[in-house]
Amino acid sequence: MVDTLIVGGGTAGCVLAARLSEDPNHSVRLVEAGPVSIDAAQLLDATRMPIGPESTVVWRYPVDLAASVVGNIVRGRVIGGSGAINGGYFVRATAADFTAWSKELDGAASWSFDAVLPAYRRLERDHDYGDRPGHGTTGPIPVRRTADPTPLSREFASACAALGLASIPDLNALPGAAPAEGYGPVPCNVEHGRRVDTGTAYLAPALARPNLTVTGAMVVTRIRFDGTRAVGVDYLHEGRAGTLAADHIVLCAGAIESAALLLRSGIGDPRQLRALDIPVLHPAPVGAWFSDHPEIGIEYRSAAALASGAGIPLEYVLELDDVEIRPYAVSFTPYIHRLGVALMRPRSEGVLRLRSADPVDAPLIDFRYLSAATDRIRLREAVTIALEVLHGIPILRAPESIPEPTDAWLHANLATSQHLSGTCRMGGADDERAVVDERCRVHGTTGLSVVDLSVVPVPLSRGPKATTVMIAERVSEYLT
Template sequence: MKETQYDYIIVGAGSAGCVLANRLTEDGRFSVLLLETGGSDKSIFIQMPTALSIPMNTEKYAWQFETEPEPFLDNRRMHCPRGKVLGGSSSINGMVYVRGHARDFDEWDSEGATGWQYSNVLPYFKKAESWAFGGDAYRGEDGPLGVNNGNNMQNPLYQAFVDAGQDAGYFTTADYNGAQQEGFGPMHMTVKHGRRWSTANAYLRPAMERPNLKVVTHALVHQVLLDGKTATGVRFEQGGKVHEAKASQEVILSAGSIGSPHLLQLSGIGNPEVLEQAGIEVKHALPGVGENLQDHLEFYFQFRCNKPVSLNRKLDWWNKLKIGVRWILKKDGLGATNHFESCGFIRSKAGVEWPDLQYHFLPAAMRYDGREAFSGDGFQLHIGHNKPKSRGFVHVTSADPKQAPRIRFNYLEHEADREGFRDCVRLTREIINQPAMDAYRGAEIQPGEDIKDDEQIDAFVRQAVESAYHPSCSCKMGTDALAVVDPETRVHGINNLRVVDSSIFPTIPNGNLNAPTIMVAERAADLIRGKEPLPPSDAPVIMDDNWQARQRQGEAKRVFH
């Protein structure tokens, strides 16, 4: 058994781990070992944005986890892919860049993640980002992460969708990651120079030139090594051989919302009842490990398109070949976008303070795996209720680290979540039936015009919803009985052990999770190094001033700090 010594060991080269590897090595003071179970991200299917459906569904690049039968989804097993490659899930995701609403982070602070309110996290969002249209009070201009709008909404369907939202009485917003999330407008993506700008490209690749960073791929971590209540290193397997690495400072788990709780449990840290059932010795009782699991669901609202402008005309092999060749030669065109170039964030009802429904608009009708939904032109909206109350779990099943954990989200267990999806159906129909869509709107394909009452909508949703691939919150940050890490990201009761990834979110934000995961890692890197945090922002946030009484806008808005 080979043993090596480092200052820090990071488990997982994903959205958070790559950020940490860069920041902890940038001044040359610390030696860092970064362990990743997957391998290289140098594949055209990862780097070409339009190919996003391929790595997500490829075992080489993603853990192909599956949930237990979900009791409130007609016992369907749900697909839960997680990145298994340099860049982690940022190398297999849809590249959508959404920070979440300002109040999501104020909610974190109020739930015990003290210090993680919006004014404190906004500077770290800015630090991470290089926004294609320049920096301001909300956007960064010289960070590692390239963010843009793809092809800048050249297809007319994108703007028609935004205009339909305005026709229906909703706000428009020029920048949902800026002062105002609520409304309809352009969508942003982590693409730079026509390539997927994963954390591997943005953070890890520059850091790999440094002598104080060692990256080991194809390394499956078995457990965190403990000396009493102190983490001292990790045991991992590579090429059939078992190795141990020691950390003089800290071990940091960045294996994601499935991997991090599973690894804690394999190490004997967790709910004693769960550990004992799996035949694992209890080293430290921490009942919240693997609990509080949350995710976003969505379904596709699909329509035929009356004009020959949709991307369905580009799905045959010949057009795909032309798109691919152009991307290889020039890194532009339809190969250089994820095709989600306009979007919307709205509130489902009066009395909801900030948006809880999200739209991704796609000028085509297809499935996530890239298959054509029907012949002819079409468009679709990915719509979901983004502030679920249902909670699930990740539970270790065996002391064997190669055995997948039990995963169950309990999707739609809570009545408020079912009600949210009924709102999705009714509000979307109203939006698409606005004058701005008249020239394009054909027949409703899915759900279908006969799906109208609550019972019909509920039945459709149970069969049609899919994961938006945003598992989170399974090692929540806070101080209550189910908290796993404190507001400094340190595991409660264990010295020299942290978790830094989307698992430590107390609650799931209203939006895609890559941006807040990167922010968490940026801020955690300063906490780990004992650096003075970035000064808080006083940039105002714009919200509807009468949210208690109305579901969509009036003229007045409320500004607060």
């Protein structure tokens, strides 16, 4: 029996496996649904995301984005998880996010900005600002901002400056060391044109340790309990079913699959579980409120030369409080470019529940985007600002005007940032919205934790990858 069994070798799982196995007396087993041995060249190329219809390294989910708006989302199904297939944007959450997070913990300081800063520093090797306060120079993840932006990104920055917006050279600067709002180059986990995920940065150097075992193509289907103590998992591996025992089980399967695993194992809304003939182990609001960043896409025509030499999908962003404006440097359709307008702290909350008890059936995922009137109002304002920036780029053929960005227009241009979080929220035992405690242990059970983006109890004002790595770094201290 191993000391710790980690389910999911994604962004968080690879960090945990590497950190926990640093202690030679602690045995760790990591199981991953996707391949461990992969075509690295295809995956690591930071200029493309291997998520198209031909991709064999993603989970696919049909979803409801809003009333009458359906969509499809993906997640990485490979060592490195979603971080192995993503855009490479690697930005810390804001100090205000951690103030909000601490409020969810009745003011406890365990997830304040000061408490998490050492983990953010430990994980990074910032090539541009490593010597500045609050940064790190020796961590596993390389962080760089583009040194040679495309003409499109440069024009975007000039248009922001012309509007009087502040420049933020380092979006990961300490609070107070940079303007809170403005435009700047995106810190990326990219080195020599390669996306450096946690599989490469954390797990690969640890693979030779005798106390670490990694198995790919193994899908965990359910957690086994003795009373309320988690004692093992059921899995499917190359067509065969089996069981693994462990002293401690940590779910790192991502915000969708960690939640689905808890639900399938009897931790969830009792009424919904009974309707699916799943015996109830512990009532909990798993999947009841999740968050993600809705994105409105504005398409415009551009000269091909503007995007020439695009290295990474997103080189610059404009941060305006709860809005992030993203001038994608890569063109998804010839001569057509996309400006993403994302709401980073939406009020609308989504719902995830099981379709059936069968692990083969993907869960039902309903984002309920735009259901809060405040979100629609804020997005309309944000689209107007985004158009103002676009019109400041003279060589573009920006849309002359969007016919008044009405609710119908927002719905027609709605997409998601694919940052789903908060299906197993952190909070105290008496918090009716909480699934895990401050140390990510599942309430009502022993020997079971969730350590991935599922646990974040508030919307994050920035993309979540850097924070997911930080969470795993942080919780690894508690699990040894």
